[in-house]
Amino acid sequence: DIQLTQSPASLSASVGDRVTITCRASRSISNYVNWYQQKPGKAPMVLIYGASTLQTGAPSRFSGSGSGTDFTLTIGSLQPEDLAIYFCQQSYSSPWTFGQGTKVEIK
């Protein structure tokens, strides 16, 4: 199985800060990474697919990059509504796996 390791596990930042979350795969997965946002008590929602494509309707302050084993989700200017847990997920091979999540808090 492909393991995805996210860092950090949690972070606290101020409104307007630039926030970066990383996801490392245990082997090369090309660009087969998706990023999801899960707000408290809600189902996850896709933000980025194919490592860098912004889902229709997702705010433009979210961006993704990377290929191979190292991937990054960036929030360009943190907003109060970005309080959530963020997960990466690979669809390169079955079983599809998720990172353990990064909890983003607002200072």
Place this chain on the structure above:
Amino acid sequence: QVQLVQSGAEVKKPGASVKVSCKTSGYTFTSSGISWVRQAPGQGLEWMGWISTYSDSRSYAQKFRDRVTLTIDASTSTVFLEMRSLTSDDTAVYYCARPIPVPGTTLNYFASWGQGTLVTVSS
């Protein structure tokens, strides 16, 4: 619009079975399969398996292969997850999710999710 509506919360005793439903609407039922993903309290997301809604083929994560069965009822556009021999470790929110492909590629992602079904296993 695409909707996945799941059945309500369940409370089960250890050793029992549970069956969760996911009723789909807003798209052609046979155009894409359905996956199930669970989330234990305060934990991450765990993919359990996938069923095709056009070929009836299935794929399961190894740890669930012996205890989980995915089925479909095409007449109601509904997908079912049945899990047997429940233990307290199965206490979690269970989500159905619709993976869709990115046109012209083999990429796919979970575009739509159900609202989740809490299954509590307790004596």
